[in-house]
Amino acid sequence: MTELDPVIHAQARLRVVATLAGLLPGDRIAFPRLQKVLAMTAGNLSTHLRKLEDADYVTVDKAFEGRSPVTWIALTSKGRTAFETYTASLEALLKGAVE
Numbered sequence: 001m002t003e004l005d006p007v008i009h010a011q012a013r014l015r016v017v018a019t020l021a022g023l024l025p026g027d028r029i030a031f032p033r034l035q036k037v038l039a040m041t042a043g044n045l046s047t048h049l050r051k052l053e054d055a056d057y058v059t060v061d062k063a064f065e066g067r068s069p070v071t072w073i074a075l076t077s078k079g080r081t082a083f084e085t086y087t088a089s090l091e092a093l094l095k096g097a098v099e
Contacts (some may be wrong), residue, residue: 004093005025007055008086012040013048020058020075021083028074049073057082 001023015038023029029037035045057079061072075083084087 004089005082005086007051007057008082010048010051011046012038013052015084016045016048017053017057017075017079017083017086020073021080023075023079025077026074028059028072031071034073052079055079055082075078 008014017032017047019030019037031042031045035042038045040048049058049060053060055078056076059072059076061074063070063072074076
């Protein structure tokens with residue numbers, strides 16, 4: 001059986017990746033919106049995003065809209081594949097526990 005990805009397996013990072021996986025490929029979400037959806041502090045979310053970014057599972061793009069800074073978060077194709085593998089592994093683990 002495949003091991004569960006430790007980068008995704010942490011509860012907060014799983015919530016982040018699951019939320020981003022709900023977006024269409026190529027879509028992104030603004031940091032404050034993601035923070036609100038997940039009910040996480042900015043510092044906590046930033047810490048988990050850094051780990052996901054280091055694994056190349058998310059991109060964090062900082063830009064300006066007019067004079068206001070904005071940070072966009074998106075799931076990479078590697079991150080989407082990792083999440084799909086994670087969920088398949090978790091399903092297999094749960095099926096094995098029931099049988």
